[in-house]
Amino acid sequence: MSETLLSRAAGETRSAIIEIPAAQGCLEIDDLSLRYGEQPALRGLSLRVPRHSVTAFIGPSGCGKSTLLRVLNRLHDLNDEVTQSGRVLLEGEDIHGPGVAVAQLRRRVGMVFQTPNPFPMSIYENVAFGLRLQAPLKKRRRDEIIEWALVSAALWDEVKDRLHDSAWTLSGGQQQRLVIARTLAVQPEVLLLDEPASALDPISSLKIEELIRNLKSRLSVILVTHNMQQAARVSDYTAFLEGGELVEYAATDDLFTNPRLTRTEDYITGRMS
């Protein structure tokens, strides 16, 4: 690091975090810390995620982005190595509260991973999967929801004539949109996307980005990405994490054009990877 950068870094505060008004927040993360065994992965994170927006989590490899997403979906519940403190509120309710069933939480907070993971069944049955776990629906109503989910995931036109083909006959990009349709079918309030386009070709990746932008009228999206251009193109707010801490959280335009902290600037300009 140059001397100029060092002196700027020494004089600046440790974090710069935008305050989202409580009424606009769907998720509130309050002083969240997490360790894997003795190894800290998240350190006292607090932020509010606004409703009907796309919020990107960015930061260097190992900074805790996926760990944070997994907390929001309670995917650490069965890992005995994990110790966690702090709170996460979904629409004001503690997601770890005694009255919250994990299955119900995962219906409200859906998650899509980096590698598409369609189930070994037809396209139709993949999207119907979550619906079949809920109260029984008349076939006509189920068909309507499946069409709606596939339209919302920008896949309907490509699959409407082959709904009963195996999901594995789809391309990687189509499979990822199918997984998004499967998640949308149960009408979540929040969609967590962990590098959803990183395994895809550029055209499929742009389709996913367009679909993310279109989804926010219906739900809140949190996107983990290593791709700065992608974060800048699709997100409304960006949170920059480093070493398990939230360093800077701002409207995306502000963070990318005028980062408040040197640590953020170094990361987004590629001086730190």
Ligand SMILES: Nc1ncnc2c1ncn2[C@@H]1O[C@H](COP(=O)(O)OP(=O)(O)OP(=O)(O)O)[C@@H](O)[C@H]1O
């Ligand atoms: N299941 C686990 N057991 C032990 N340590 C873990 C586990 N998962 C992640 N870690 C560690 O926790 C830290 C944060 O990892 P995490 O995967 O959340 O980072 P990330 O920012 O998502 O990284 P990447 O961008 O490379 O996916 C890392 O040091 C990682 O090695």
